[in-house]
Amino acid sequence: MSIVNEIKPLVIQSLKKLYGYETTEAELTINSTKPEFEGDYTLVLFSFVKQLKKSPEQLGNEMGEDLVKNNPSLFTSFNVIKGFLNLTVSDNYWINFLQKNYNESKFGFKPPNGQKVMVEYSSPNTNKPLHLGHLRNIFLGWSIAQILKECGYEVIKSCIVNDRGIHICKSMIAWLRFANGVTPQSTGTKGDHFVGEYYVKFNDAYKKELDELLASGMKKEEAEKEAPMMKATQQMLLDWEAGKPEVIELWKKMNGWVYEGFDITYKRIGADFQKIYYESDTYLLGKKSVDEGLAAGVFKRKEDGSVWADLTEDGLDEKLVLRKDGTSVYMTQDLGLAQNKYEQFHYDQSIYVIADEQNYHMKALKLILKKMNKPYADGLYHLSYGMVELPSGRMKSREGTVVDADDMVEEMVNVAKAKTEELGKVKDFTAEELKELYDTIALGALKFFLLRVDPKKRMIFNPEESIDFHGFTGPFVQYTHARIKSILRKAQGIRHKGQEGSSLLKLERELIIMLEQYPVIIEQAVTEHNPSVIAIYVFNLAKSFNTFYTEHSVMNAESEEKKQLRLQLSEMTANVIASGMGLLGIRAPERM
Numbered sequence: 001m002s003i004v005n006e007i008k009p010l011v012i013q014s015l016k017k018l019y020g021y022e023t024t025e026a027e028l029t030i031n032s033t034k035p036e037f038e039g040d041y042t043l044v045l046f047s048f049v050k051q052l053k054k055s056p057e058q059l060g061n062e063m064g065e066d067l068v069k070n071n072p073s074l075f076t077s078f079n080v081i082k083g084f085l086n087l088t089v090s091d092n093y094w095i096n097f098l099q100k101n102y103n104e105s106k107f108g109f110k111p112p113n114g115q116k117v118m119v120e121y122s123s124p125n126t127n128k129p130l131h132l133g134h135l136r137n138i139f140l141g142w143s144i145a146q147i148l149k150e151c152g153y154e155v156i157k158s159c160i161v162n163d164r165g166i167h168i169c170k171s172m173i174a175w176l177r178f179a180n181g182v183t184p185q186s187t188g189t190k191g192d193h194f195v196g197e198y199y200v201k202f203n204d205a206y207k208k209e210l211d212e213l214l215a216s217g218m219k220k221e222e223a224e225k226e227a228p229m230m231k232a233t234q235q236m237l238l239d240w241e242a243g244k245p246e247v248i249e250l251w252k253k254m255n256g257w258v259y260e261g262f263d264i265t266y267k268r269i270g271a272d273f274q275k276i277y278y279e280s281d282t283y284l285l286g287k288k289s290v291d292e293g294l295a296a297g298v299f300k301r302k303e304d305g306s307v308w309a310d311l312t313e314d315g316l317d318e319k320l321v322l323r324k325d326g327t328s329v330y331m332t333q334d335l336g337l338a339q340n341k342y343e344q345f346h347y348d349q350s351i352y353v354i355a356d357e358q359n360y361h362m363k364a365l366k367l368i369l370k371k372m373n374k375p376y377a378d379g380l381y382h383l384s385y386g387m388v389e390l391p392s393g394r395m396k397s398r399e400g401t402v403v404d405a406d407d408m409v410e411e412m413v414n415v416a417k418a419k420t421e422e423l424g425k426v427k428d429f430t431a432e433e434l435k436e437l438y439d440t441i442a443l444g445a446l447k448f449f450l451l452r453v454d455p456k457k458r459m460i461f462n463p464e465e466s467i468d469f470h471g472f473t474g475p476f477v478q479y480t481h482a483r484i485k486s487i488l489r490k491a492q493g494i495r496h497k498g499q500e501g502s503s504l505l506k507l508e509r510e511l512i513i514m515l516e517q518y519p520v521i522i523e524q525a526v527t528e529h530n531p532s533v534i535a536i537y538v539f540n541l542a543k544s545f546n547t548f549y550t551e552h553s554v555m556n557a558e559s560e561e562k563k564q565l566r567l568q569l570s571e572m573t574a575n576v577i578a579s580g581m582g583l584l585g586i587r588a589p590e591r592m
Contacts, residue, residue, distance in 0.1 A: 002520050004030050011043060014066045019052050038079055039086030040513060046083045056083035091504045094512045102568040105575055108519040113152035118341055119145040121353035125162040126258040127171040127199045129192035130265050130405040132461060136388050136450045138271045139585060141353040143451060143531040147583050151526050156345055158275040163255050169236040171195050172250055174202035184257050192261025195254055205229050265405050270585050283328050285336025290322050298371045309368050319364045334365050342376045349379040356384045383529050386458030412442035415467045437589060441475050444586040448474030451584050452535040472539055474586055477577060480542035482592035484574040487554050491567050502561055507548040511569055514544055518576050531584055538580035545573045
């Protein structure tokens with residue numbers, strides 16, 4: 001239980017005893033006291049002033065006196081500033097808290113709560129490798145799944161693979177035209193990179209054909225349809241839908257190459273799924289939902305045969321759910337897949353990690369499912385995130401200007417190696433230990449940089465900045481953890497037994513208060529579906545520990561009692577940093 005949850009019932013009790021006034025915990029606002037004022041926690045009084053017909057100062061003084069007098073083991077003093085009652089918590093309370101929790105590796109985590117959540121993330125296309133934009137998606141999805149899991153939810157991580165459609169046929173046509181039978185194996189190329197190269201080759205060849213047709217006097221719109229590469233691709237899509245054996249065989253072969261490549265990348269970055277869906281299996285699922293929606297009057301069929309959902313009364317637009325020729329659109333598939341997932345897993349919440357470009361689509365999906373009275377409609381949550389750009393600007397797949405995930409990880413490893421060697425602190429590491437360390441720092445820097453920003457915000461990724469050992473970065477937090485572990489190794493064999501009745505110095509107190517807030521931070525991350533609050537918290541915790549350690553020695557503390565207390569403080573800080581970083585998918589090394 002957090003200290004705020006301990007204070008609230010005492011405030012309710014005090015209000016009832018002093019004034020006969022009844023309230024609930026939800027109506028109380030208790031925050032950390034601002035640094036410029038004396039105190040640890042602040043009760044906001046304004047909501048009671050009117051009903052109790054008392055000035056904020058009188059109310060604050062009467063309540064402060066009552067709370068301190070009747071709870072001496074918790075509060076030592078109070079002060080009132082305008083409509084705010086600032087309460088100071090006793091040193092003994094904080095020392096007891098530290099003694100109970102300093103060696104608890106699961107501090108802040110919760111037991112199973114019987115709730116089931118699906119988290120869908122990654123959702124790649126099989127015509128290109130995973131790129132930097134996918135990495136933000138994957139790290140967000142994996143992290144929010146891990147946070148939920150440690151908060152007692154049963155979590156199913158899933159992925160929908162876009163393995164069919166015109167974009168896949170483009171790579172297939174280009175391979176038939178230009179590859180002369182070469183394969184990833186024969187060229188020594190990773191499968192997803194190999195297929196991605198043919199997607200770029202398609203667009204290069206298509207652009208060349210367009211230029212020739214335009215030069216011959218053809219209008220742009222007509223040229224785009226008549227270009228031989230595009231006509232061949234459209235025909236291949238029809239052949240695929242008709243189940244033409246040689247097209248299906250080529251499709252399976254090329255997708256197989258891509259999956260092998262994806263698996264290598266997923267393993268390298270620590271992503272995993274309990275369930276993978278394929279668009280080729282799910283794109284027809286929603287047709288049953290369309291029939292159901294038509295029968296219920298949720299959808300309307302237009303004269304041309306197309307089917308639409310009219311969402312204008314809800315502030316949206318009309319949304320197409322089935323084309324006039326009876327073929328599916330993304331909405332058709334998403335309706336069917338939501339139903340399919342629910343039938344399989346009976347989830348309480350289904351989280352979709354999808355870029356903010358799909359905000360409108362996801363609003364429409366949830367609204368349609370509500371109109372269809374689906375029991376799972378309210379549980380749909382769109383974890384919308386902003387695009388990742390490089391300092392040079394946006395990336396474009398078809399132009400081959402995308403930074404792919406594998407290249408980014410390799411670049412990060414090289415930067416980690418260079419920065420670590422610059423510091424020159426790894427002379428006693430073996431070659432194997434160094435390889436693992438560079439990998440740990442590189443992935444830690446990459447994940448932390450992509451997760452430290454609120455998902456809703458767009459961001460610019462800068463590899464050099466992300467791996468700075470002194471900035472708002474993963475390596476700074478990792479280095480602090482390794483530094484604490486070094487202190488604890490020196491103290492091996494010394495039992496950390498603190499004593500009640502001792503007093504805390506300002507920086508010791510601040511650090512314990514910060515550690516106590518960790519469970520609340522995890523709850524906030526769950527409520528907001530936002531791992532950045534954990535990234536910001538562990539960074540601030542690491543910063544606070546470094547400030548404390550600069551001012552106060554642990555091993556050469558002024559008394560044995562202080563030494564024990566600071567060892568407990570160090571151990572708990574290391575545990576919480578490792579735990580928080582673990583929720584972000586980042587390893588906290590023992591040595592750096």
